[in-house]
Amino acid sequence: MKKIIGITGGIASGKSTVTSFLKSRGYEVIDADAVVRELQQIGGALYVAISDTFGPTYFLADGELDRITFGQAIFANPEMRAQLSTLQDKLIQDALFDRCQVSQSDLVFMDIPLLFEKNYTGFDEIWLVYVPKEIQLERLMKRNNLSQADALLRIDSQMPLDDKCALATRIIKNCDTIDMLEIQLTAIISEI
Numbered sequence: 001m002k003k004i005i006g007i008t009g010g011i012a013s014g015k016s017t018v019t020s021f022l023k024s025r026g027y028e029v030i031d032a033d034a035v036v037r038e039l040q041q042i043g044g045a046l047y048v049a050i051s052d053t054f055g056p057t058y059f060l061a062d063g064e065l066d067r068i069t070f071g072q073a074i075f076a077n078p079e080m081r082a083q084l085s086t087l088q089d090k091l092i093q094d095a096l097f098d099r100c101q102v103s104q105s106d107l108v109f110m111d112i113p114l115l116f117e118k119n120y121t122g123f124d125e126i127w128l129v130y131v132p133k134e135i136q137l138e139r140l141m142k143r144n145n146l147s148q149a150d151a152l153l154r155i156d157s158q159m160p161l162d163d164k165c166a167l168a169t170r171i172i173k174n175c176d177t178i179d180m181l182e183i184q185l186t187a188i189i190s191e192i
């Protein structure tokens with residue numbers, strides 16, 4: 001029987017860094033953010049839903065979704081975020097379920113940032129990639145070139161990482177170097 005491990009965390013807590021390592025070791029990873037981006041490409045199901053609901057404001061001249069201005073609007077406006085959630089959540093969940101179903105691997109990792117917020121179920125284990133909020137803020141500001149205020153809007157739109165700890169099977173601490181992260185992952189992989 002297929003084993004499914006959910007990987008979650010907070011924005012910029014290090015989920016992609018964890019999944020890059022897993023992929024480098026040959027494991028299959030389904031990445032929810034990548035699936036969302038795919039479905040938001042021109043003509044994709046999410047692209048059409050966003051265009052029909054929000055009109056042309058958030059699209060570039062070449063027709064692509066303008067992720068920068070759309071992202072800024074979504075994180076600054078809880079009502080718009082809720083509206084987007086109504087539009088997208090079911091389509092995203094169905095797409096992730098389909099990807100998992102067609103996978104031939106015995107062990108599949110699913111990187112789902114909003115796993116707890118959106119009540120995803122069906123995992124054999126859930127791994128939480130954890131960092132304290134100060135480090136999360138610093139890494140997010142640096143990676144996305146965001147002001148402190150904009151980075152905080154994104155962090156505070158999610159369930160606090162400290163609250164997620166109680167819901168996870170394993171907690172992977174990513175406060176130190178990437179080498180230290182990989183040492184933890186190697187130890188965990190030997191246990192599963």
Ligand SMILES: CC(C)(COP(=O)(O)OP(=O)(O)OC[C@H]1O[C@@H](n2cnc3c(N)ncnc32)[C@H](O)[C@@H]1O)[C@@H](O)C(=O)NCCC(=O)NCCS
Nearest residue numbers: 010011032033036067070071074081112113114115157158
């Ligand atoms: C708002 C959008 C356009 C912003 O795009 P952008 O390129 O700036 O960010 P990206 O897609 O790379 O997401 C980065 C991170 O933001 C966080 N995030 C994304 N959407 C949300 C949200 N609605 N609420 C809280 N956090 C979110 C996640 O931690 C994610 O890993 C996009 O993230 C989106 O459509 N989000 C809603 C879809 C969703 O639910 N994604 C998460 C799948 S579980």
Ligand SMILES: Nc1ncnc2c1ncn2[C@@H]1O[C@H](COP(=O)(O)OP(=O)(O)OP(=O)(O)O)[C@@H](O)[C@H]1O
Nearest residue numbers: 010011012013014015016017139143174176177178
């Ligand atoms: N241990 C670490 N030390 C220093 N920088 C790190 C460490 N782990 C991750 N980073 C950096 O922090 C940033 C966030 O990491 P990553 O992109 O893996 O997070 P994420 O959880 O996948 O983010 P998102 O939810 O936004 O997709 C990246 O720029 C990454 O290179």
